[in-house]
Amino acid sequence: MSETDPIPLSALQHWIYCPRQCGLIHLEQAFADNIHTARGQAVHHLVDTPGYEIKSGVRVERALPLWSDRLGLIGKADLVEFHPDGTVFPVEFKHGGKRQKLHDDIQLAAQAMCLEDMLGHPVPKGAIFHATSHRRREVDITPELKQLVIETAEAIRAMLISGKLPPPVNDARCKECSLKEICQPEALAERARLKRLTGELFSEKE
Ligand code: SF4
Numbered sequence: 395m396s397e398t399d400p401i402p403l404s405a406l407q408h409w410i411y412c413p414r415q416c417g418l419i420h421l422e423q424a425f426a427d428n429i430h431t432a433r434g435q436a437v438h439h440l441v442d443t444p445g446y447e448i449k450s451g452v453r454v455e456r457a458l459p460l461w462s463d464r465l466g467l468i469g470k471a472d473l474v475e476f477h478p479d480g481t482v483f484p485v486e487f488k489h490g491g492k493r494q495k496l497h498d499d500i501q502l503a504a505q506a507m508c509l510e511d512m513l514g515h516p517v518p519k520g521a522i523f524h525a526t527s528h529r530r531r532e533v534d535i536t537p538e539l540k541q542l543v544i545e546t547a548e549a550i551r552a553m554l555i556s557g558k559l560p561p562p563v564n565d566a567r568c569k570e571c572s573l574k575e576i577c578q579p580e581a582l583a584e585r586a587r588l589k590r591l592t593g594e595l596f597s598e599k600e
Pocket residue numbers: 411412413414415416418561562563564565567568569571572573574577578579
């Protein structure tokens with residue numbers, strides 16, 4: 395990985411969920427399925443064939459390639475709506491109910507920023523389509539969300555360049571993580587605790 399290699403948009407979502415998960419996937423190319431990844435893949439099958447259709451005057455592009463040289467990001471959008479009034483509106487498909495999740499929102503914000511750079515046109519809103527409830531959740535692409543995209547992309551780039559895997563979070567996130575078996579968060583947390591205890595004992599003797 396060099397300073398100029400683009401980062402996949404999906405890495406932002408992985409990093410916000412858990413930096414170690416991001417490292418395992420994008421540094422070590424680890425992959426494992428669980429019920430959540432299987433559901434996610436099933437949802438994306440609906441929109442992973444490139445093409446477009448016109449619905450009530452709105453051009454809807456599927457699997458649209460996206461990039462930003464400025465941000466060093468590359469990926470694709472599930473759907474992008476191009477409205478007759480000039481509104482450009484990305485829609486990301488997710489499995490599950492209508493719940494706000496920062497890791498979904500950051501991926502959408504990064505897509506909106508790529509579209510802005512590609513088209514030279516503001517993209518102030520987008521939506522997450524929650525497949526289980528068949529409901530859309532509109533997301534404002536706020537300056538705070540954009541700043542988070544920039545900072546997260548920088549953190550991921552630094553991690554990929556260093557080649558160092560972040561430590562495990564070992565919390566409730568691990569229960570739903572498909573990489574739990576590969577990651578071994580409890581074993582690593584125990585090892586870190588033992589190291590700390592040994593260090594404390596040693597320093598007490600001094
Ligand atoms: S098991 Fe936990 S620490 Fe490991 S990658 Fe998944 S969420 Fe992160």
